[in-house]
Amino acid sequence: MTTVTNKNNKRLEVLKTYKIYIDGQFVRTESGRYYIATNSKKENLANVCLGSRKDFRDAVVAARNAFGSWSTRAAFNRAQILYRIAEMLEGRKAQFIDELIKQDSTKTQAEKEVNLCIDRLIYYSGWCDKFQQLFSSVNPVASPHFNFSVPEPMGVIAAIAPQNNSLLGLVSVIAPIIAGGNSCIVLASATMPLCAVTFAEVLNSSDLPGGVVNILTGKVAELVSYFSDHMDVNATVYCEADFATQKMIKEKSALNIKRVLLYNKIKWTDASGQSPYFIMDLQEIKTTWHPIENIGGAKAGY
Secondary structure, eight states, X not given: OOOOBOTTSOBOOOOOEEOEEETTXXXXXXXXXXXXXXXXXXXXXXXXXXXXXXXXXXXXXXXXXXXXXXXXXXXXXXXXXXXXHHHHHXXXXXXXXXXXXXXXXXXXXXXXXXXXXXXXXXXXXXXXXXXXXXHOEEOOOSSSEEEEEEEEEOOEEEEEOOTTOSSHHHHHHHHHHHHXXXXXXXXXXXXXXHHHHHHHHHHHTTTOOTTSEEEEOSOHHHHHHHHHHOTTOOEEEEOOOOHHHHHHHHHHHTTTTOEEEEOTTOOTTSGGGOOHHHHHTTEEEEEEEEEOOOOTTOOOOO
């Protein structure tokens, strides 16, 4: 057996091919295109799929198919699954730290980021079966009815994760989406994609059903218009400060009245990076009227 070496007789590392994650499967982009991720030292880190419009459309179909069963699961079960994802991330902490260091983080920064991700998943797992109680209401009405308003998941969410962050921004965007019962398609950082696909491996081996989270890699400039104008997407999340892109997303989202969430001012590393209001951003409010029964012939009323 021989070892592949360069001219200095140094062993050449076999670069991992990072595939995209659609419907619980790791697949190559249908376009066949890829790019090589590098760091500030110009070291080649991995071969990364360059996602296409077809990949995004496939991910939307997967997310829509998964939405029905995921949104109707018991809230405590969604909490268990998010907690399980945190457990598995804890078990693979060393791998994530290594990937973050390869992408120019210091060891201290990498350890802090991974710990924050684990804590954030646990934070949202705790909110799964509580946010509805907090944000629901019994409304006063001037008729013999009970009137309830409760949050319900919106549907399929297309999110473009922070591009200057490999893992924490991705987790911070995904966690409130799925905690609230939605499914999603997320575009990972193009310059720091390693942790995103490794996180998909964590999702795939957890109890999360296929299709609930779909992770693509590629260029924002190429894919952002598809994220905002697809007619079967219910909301678009954008985490960058590019004003022209924000304007384009708002205009295209108006085609089917998508909700647009702009998170470019959020500091994911501090307390403002987590809140039950991130869950509520992607909920619809359902109001139900129920008549008050007439018992024993008494007049209904208050």
